[in-house]
Amino acid sequence: xxxxxINFAKASSAALQDQQLRGNFRRAMDGxxxxxxxxxxxxxxxxxxxxxxxxxxxxxxSKLPELLEKLEANCTKNGIQVHWASTTDEANAIVxxxxxxVNAKLVVKGKSMVSExxxxxxxxxxxxxxxxxxxxGEYIVQLDEAMPSHIIMPAIHMNTxxxxxxxxxxxxxxxxxxxxxxxxxxxxxxxxxxxATADVGISGVNMAVAETGTLCLVENEGNGRMSTTVPPxxxxxxxxxKVVEKLEDVPPVISLLTRSATAQPITTYVNMISSPRxxxxxxxxxxxxxxxxxxxxxxxxxDEELRNTLRCIRCGACMNHCPVYxxxxxHAYQAPYPGPIGSILMPQVEGLEKxxxxxxxxxxxxxxxxxxxxxxxxxxxxxxLRSEAVHPGDAVRGAGSHASKAEAMVWKGWSMTYASPLAxxxxxxxxxxxxxxxxxxxxxxxxWTNVRAKPRFANRTLHxxxxxxxxxxx
Amino acid sequence: MxxxxxxxxxxxxxxxSVYFFGTCLVDLFYPEAGMAGMELLKAxxxxxxxxxxxxCCGQPAYNSGYREEALKVxxxxxxxxPGDWPIVVPSGSCxxxxxxxxxDLFKGEPDEARARQVASRVWELxxxxxxxxxxxxxxxxxxxxxxxxxxxxxxxxxxxxxxxKALLRQLANVELVELQREKECCGFGGTFAVRHPEISxxxxxxxxxxxxxxxxxxxxxxDCGCLMNISGALEGGKKPVRGVHIAQFLKERxxx
Ligand code: SF4
Numbered sequence: 001x002x003x004x005x006i007n008f009a010k011a012s013s014a015a016l017q018d019q020q021l022r023g024n025f026r027r028a029m030d031g032x033x034x035x036x037x038x039x040x041x042x043x044x045x046x047x048x049x050x051x052x053x054x055x056x057x058x059x060x061x062s063k064l065p066e067l068l069e070k071l072e073a074n075c076t077k078n079g080i081q082v083h084w085a086s087t088t089d090e091a092n093a094i095v096x097x098x099x100x101x102v103n104a105k106l107v108v109k110g111k112s113m114v115s116e117x118x119x120x121x122x123x124x125x126x127x128x129x130x131x132x133x134x135x136x137g138e139y140i141v142q143l144d145e146a147m148p149s150h151i152i153m154p155a156i157h158m159n160t161x162x163x164x165x166x167x168x169x170x171x172x173x174x175x176x177x178x179x180x181x182x183x184x185x186x187x188x189x190x191x192x193x194x195x196a197t198a199d200v201g202i203s204g205v206n207m208a209v210a211e212t213g214t215l216c217l218v219e220n221e222g223n224g225r226m227s228t229t230v231p232p233x234x235x236x237x238x239x240x241x242k243v244v245e246k247l248e249d250v251p252p253v254i255s256l257l258t259r260s261a262t263a264q265p266i267t268t269y270v271n272m273i274s275s276p277r278x279x280x281x282x283x284x285x286x287x288x289x290x291x292x293x294x295x296x297x298x299x300x301x302x303d304e305e306l307r308n309t310l311r312c313i314r315c316g317a318c319m320n321h322c323p324v325y326x327x328x329x330x331h332a333y334q335a336p337y338p339g340p341i342g343s344i345l346m347p348q349v350e351g352l353e354k355x356x357x358x359x360x361x362x363x364x365x366x367x368x369x370x371x372x373x374x375x376x377x378x379x380x381x382x383x384x385l386r387s388e389a390v391h392p393g394d395a396v397r398g399a400g401s402h403a404s405k406a407e408a409m410v411w412k413g414w415s416m417t418y419a420s421p422l423a424x425x426x427x428x429x430x431x432x433x434x435x436x437x438x439x440x441x442x443x444x445x446x447x448w449t450n451v452r453a454k455p456r457f458a459n460r461t462l463h464x465x466x467x468x469x470x471x472x473x474x
Numbered sequence: 475m476x477x478x479x480x481x482x483x484x485x486x487x488x489x490x491s492v493y494f495f496g497t498c499l500v501d502l503f504y505p506e507a508g509m510a511g512m513e514l515l516k517a518x519x520x521x522x523x524x525x526x527x528x529x530c531c532g533q534p535a536y537n538s539g540y541r542e543e544a545l546k547v548x549x550x551x552x553x554x555x556p557g558d559w560p561i562v563v564p565s566g567s568c569x570x571x572x573x574x575x576x577x578d579l580f581k582g583e584p585d586e587a588r589a590r591q592v593a594s595r596v597w598e599l600x601x602x603x604x605x606x607x608x609x610x611x612x613x614x615x616x617x618x619x620x621x622x623x624x625x626x627x628x629x630x631x632x633x634x635x636x637x638x639k640a641l642l643r644q645l646a647n648v649e650l651v652e653l654q655r656e657k658e659c660c661g662f663g664g665t666f667a668v669r670h671p672e673i674s675x676x677x678x679x680x681x682x683x684x685x686x687x688x689x690x691x692x693x694x695x696x697d698c699g700c701l702m703n704i705s706g707a708l709e710g711g712k713k714p715v716r717g718v719h720i721a722q723f724l725k726e727r728x729x730x
Binding site: 009012013016324327361363365366386387390419420424425431432448450454456458461463464469471473 | 657680
């Protein structure tokens with residue numbers, strides 16, 4: 001494992017000790033799961049809309065280069081300035097240069113996972129620009145100087161009490177209260193002032209329509225609408241996979257997105273942004289920029305199996321239903337995208353050297369696959385990445401970086417024994433005779449017996465019993 | 475088979491013979507569950523063949539990223555199931571590996587067609603008992619309260635969800651109390667349990683608490699991996715609940 005590799009095991013161990021955190025996640029995820037189940041109670045409807053959603057995403061990916069060109073052409077025609085960034089550094093530099101040109105000192109941001117991927121706030125701060133999160137959850141984690149722990153509900157790891165304390169501590173005019181309405185109101189008052197004075201508004205993009213050059217933005221709080229209309233300049237950042245072909249592709253995907261994420265039939269706001277303010281219009285920014293980020297995605301696109309990762313519509317349902325995520329929470333993954341999708345996306349974006357542990361943060365229970373509204377074979381991709389991590393190759397950056405001679409030998413030995421009936425019967429007979437004598441302090445057994453009794457080998461194997469009972473062999 | 479876990483397999487005729495694939499965990503740790511599975515089949519008038527050359531479906535290596543090694547072991551199995559008979563497996567996880575992952579594992583290999591043919595004949599035990607043999611059990615045991623743990627791979631790869639519970643409900647003296655989180659993984663996950671022992675412990679801890687809440691005397695499951703994990707945790711925590719494989723439970727209740 002490389003030096004820069006991120007230690008999921010260590011971080012999750014800390015999370016598991018935190019009873020408050022475990023309680024917060026268990027409760028929150030249980031709630032989300034049962035609410036979602038109600039939304040998709042009709043299995044036939046679920047199957048239908050899911051097949052449609054998956055096909056929209058698949059069709060878009062099947063002609064991704066063509067659609068991106070179309071998107072650029074149509075955005076440009078609409079007056080939206082399009083920029084391409086192959087790395088997060090490039091994307092940050094593009095954002096900064098726009099800011100510097102308009103002499104921006106204050107930015108308000110709507111929720112955007114890509115900007116988390118870019119670590120944009122820290123970058124702007126380094127350049128003397130204040131960047132304020134305007135989504136309530138994002139605002140809370142920003143005050144807490146933490147990372148989001150969920151892609152839809154960034155502060156889901158905190159309960160009201162913790163938020164009340166945080167507000168009291170970090171906001172000057174705050175009185176201590178656990179009243180949710182009052183807390184929300186307080187945040188709103190702080191943010192309103194900032195909206196009015198911000199030079200630039202930054203947002204993400206849920207979908208970009210190639211055919212019309214329209215940016216779609218789904219949100220509940222109105223902050224996205226504020227960030228994209230009040231400041232004179234709007235910068236939207238998106239991963240290059242977010243494009244869809246036609247306007248009519250948007251409704252089914254939005255319906256799947258909101259119902260999978262928060263179990264809402266639809267969100268409060270669906271913003272469709274198609275151009276800067278035109279003559280005679282009363283609101284809207286004078287300039288709109290679209291930054292399209294690659295950051296490894298074109299490499300993912302190049303491999304037909306891994307490409308399915310790019311279908312993701314970032315609904316977060318896989319997290320809500322993941323029994324591992326539910327136990328350890330999002331911070332244990334130490335990544336902008338946690339949970340099942342993060343476990344396949346991060347290693348592909350940042351390389352297996354650094355993220356090779358994430359595909360193992362999974363029991364392969366397939367709960368995420370069952371729930372994913374666009375049918376991403378998450379667990380299959382997980383298996384593929386496990387294999388890439390231990391074999392040299394060029395499909396995924398860092399392939400072979402987790403190869404261990406000792407582990408390879410063990411599996412080689414295993415396959416030789418299990419592929420030969422004679423060797424297998426000899427080995428299993430031996431285990432049946434002597435296996436129980438193994439001390440519980442042996443490496444793997446020790447981990448197992450921390451909370452479990454030692455598994456007991458039977459006196460005779462099934463092979464032996466079947467022979468004794470005269471069960472025919474052929 | 476689709477990713478939403480439905481099998482929709484076509485009905486097949488009741489066969490005169492079946493193969494039994496024991497799985498490596500059953501072989502070493504739960505042979506009595508394997509024997510019970512074969513006896514349940516025999517009791518329905520089906521001839522059961524247990525090829526002595528079989529060993530393992532290859533899943534441990536496959537899930538660890540060692541596909542070549544998995545392929546080598548899977549390939550070795552193909553020779554032992556030459557007839558056209560169904561292959562019945564007392565484990566949703568191994569059945570899922572064989573029927574769903576073998577076709578991928580053998581893709582592009584010279585024996586791909588043969589592997590697909592074998593894969594298409596794989597049935598999970600309870601699925602076979604219900605769908606093909608249409609069994610009707612008569613309960614001979616005393617009243618008891620039990621609960622059911624659904625294996626992830628049985629439900630999501632093999633599409634086996636109602637079959638085991640339907641079998642348990644045939645038993646007149648058995649009260650089946652469902653778990654609150656029946657579908658949630660127990661935290662075994664093959665090498666996951668030793669790679670991430672603390673998370674696995676937290677997961678099986680939630681499962682054990684759920685089981686205890688039902689007040690059941692036994693937790694029945696169709697997968698020896700889950701069973702080893704859950705009953706290991708029950709025993710380690712000195713809980714008075716026993717873990718038992720569904721084949722063995724059904725056999726105990728119906729053959730006295
Ligand atoms: S992988 Fe699927 S379930 Fe997870 S966030 Fe993406 S679309 Fe949603």
